[in-house]
Amino acid sequence: MATIEVNGGFVEYELLGPTDGEVLTITPGGRFSKDYPGVRPFAEALAAAGKRVLIWDRPNTGRSDIQLYGPSESHMRAETLAGIVRALDLGPVVALGGSGGARDSIVFAVEYPELMRKLIVWSIVGGAYSSMSLANVYVMNEIRTVRRSGIDGILSHRGPAGSWADLVEGNPRNRQRLIDLGADEFEKVMWRWFEAYVPKATEAIPGVPDHKMRSISVPTLVVRGGEADLDHPKRTSLEVHALIPGSRLIDPPWPEDAWERAQEARDAGRGGIFDPWMLAVPTFLDFVDEPTGELVSSGLAKSGTEQ
Known part of the structure; x- marks a missing residue:
């Protein structure tokens, strides 16, 4: 583990996998740390496939310093991630994020396109209830x-x-x-x-105007929300897919009710809410390894209708 100072606060991070591997950044949701159940095994599985994987305690999580600035907490965290990537000369990276980490990663892609190679997001929050x-x-x-x-x-x-x-x-x-x-x-x-x-007609996800999501130009994989997932609605994932040009929408690589069952397992002391992520490792690796030229030639960058 190591620490790095970004915007006057220390951030704890860890790099897993070979030093010459393609860099992937993993951002979970909640105010949960990189050591929250499910995060590290997911990162280790990606690292075992030859990737260089960054896991980090975002400001206001784990052992990093508390920080409070920016238009939203996601904007602050995206700015912090950019600082880490630049200071460690890791970019451009493939940014992966689930739940609140999906929002953080989308903001990162919007604000720092020069640091991005690809984007993978799942369990996206949006809509009035969530x-x-x-x-x-x-x-x-x-x-x-x-x-x-x-x-x-x-x-x-x-x-x-x-x-x-x-x-x-x-x-x-x-x-x-x-x-x-x-x-x-x-x-x-x-x-x-x-x-x-506060829900707004022009924001599919909290704090990110729709027109800014349309500016994302890197190959993007969007995992559809579960049919009955109130916290990460199916509708929001469809909206994000529609807004990001050339994005690819896929059915979830875990059971349709994985979020609900994971919450039950956590509450019963039998697992964690991020445990289902492991089921996505092969799918995510396939997307990471797919040459960008093939994504473009397949029509993905134009239609975004591949599912």
């Missing part, structure tokens, strides 16, 4: 807490998808970083990030 659900998970409780109890309340706050208290306990620097930020600035950032989750 967007407002995330607003409640990530920012609304924080706003309530900081207004009621100040920054001391945030220091001890525990939420359903990763907690500020855990971040403080896992990284001694984070207590002082939050104290230095202060309640007023913390609340100001939370309100700005909340705005990104």
